Amino acid sequence: MMGKVYLIGAGPGDPELLTLKAARLLASADVVLHDALVSDAVLAKISPAAEIINVGKRAGQKLLTQDEINALLVSYGRTRPAVVRLKGGDPSIFGRAGEEIEALRKAGIEYEIVPGISAALGAAAAAGISLTDRRVASQILLTTFSRGIDGNAMDWGCVTSTTTLVLYMPGADYAEVSERLLAGGLPADLPCVIVSHATDSQQQVRWSSVARLASEEKLPAPALLIVGRVASHDVENINAQFWGTNRKDPAWHQTSVS
DSSP, X not given: OOOEEEEEEOBSSOGGGSOHHHHHHHHHOSEEEXXXXXXXXXXXXXXXXXXXXXXXXXXXXXXXXXXXXXXXXXXXXXXXXXXXXXXXXXXXXXXXXXXXXXXXHHHTOEEEEEOOOOHHHHHHHHHTOOTTOXXXXXXXXXXXXXXXXXXXXXXXXXXXXXXXXXXXXXXXXXXXXXXXXXXXXXXXXXXXXXXXXXXXXXXXXXXXXXXXXXXXXXXXXXXXXXXXXXXXXXXXXXXXXSSOSSOSSOOXXXXXXX
């Protein structure tokens, strides 16, 4: 008898930010395959009777390849009633859920996605900022920082002065991040904020700017970087500071940051 696989978002770390559905499924799961970034407090919500398997990646070291994880999900989905694939944040955002969904579909195994609070939303809440403050922001760009490639190879489309840029997994080399952001045309004094371990007991928030980022002390992973005018302690005063005050649409087009 085939079971069902649940792709569940564990949120940014605080177990109280789990959805009621996620908490219920964790408490009744037969098998849980979890990422390394899922907090211990969330893992404590898993049924004591469940088989728990860490399939995560930390510091570039993979315990299992994605193909091996897919194979495990298919195998357990065929033999266990309730299988949970637990991912940090939301499973549909930088969580490789697409590859796992495809493998389950091809195997004819029923699955369900249970959304979670993405790290971007958790980090913004931790910093006490609005990602779409209407005074300075009209769109959000969620991306990851890709090292060792030509930034021009990435097409970000139309990024304007009213974009809030959220960089997942910026890594420990803040100097490289700063350099690439400056090379992409961002002002040196554009505010940014680094949030480490958002919403959990080890949370740290560091306010900075694109230029100062290069000399900032590195914060522990998982961390996330929010760049834009929303990342200021005083949004009202910063509203007219960047890209000129007399332009109705101070668009900033660039494709060089990655």
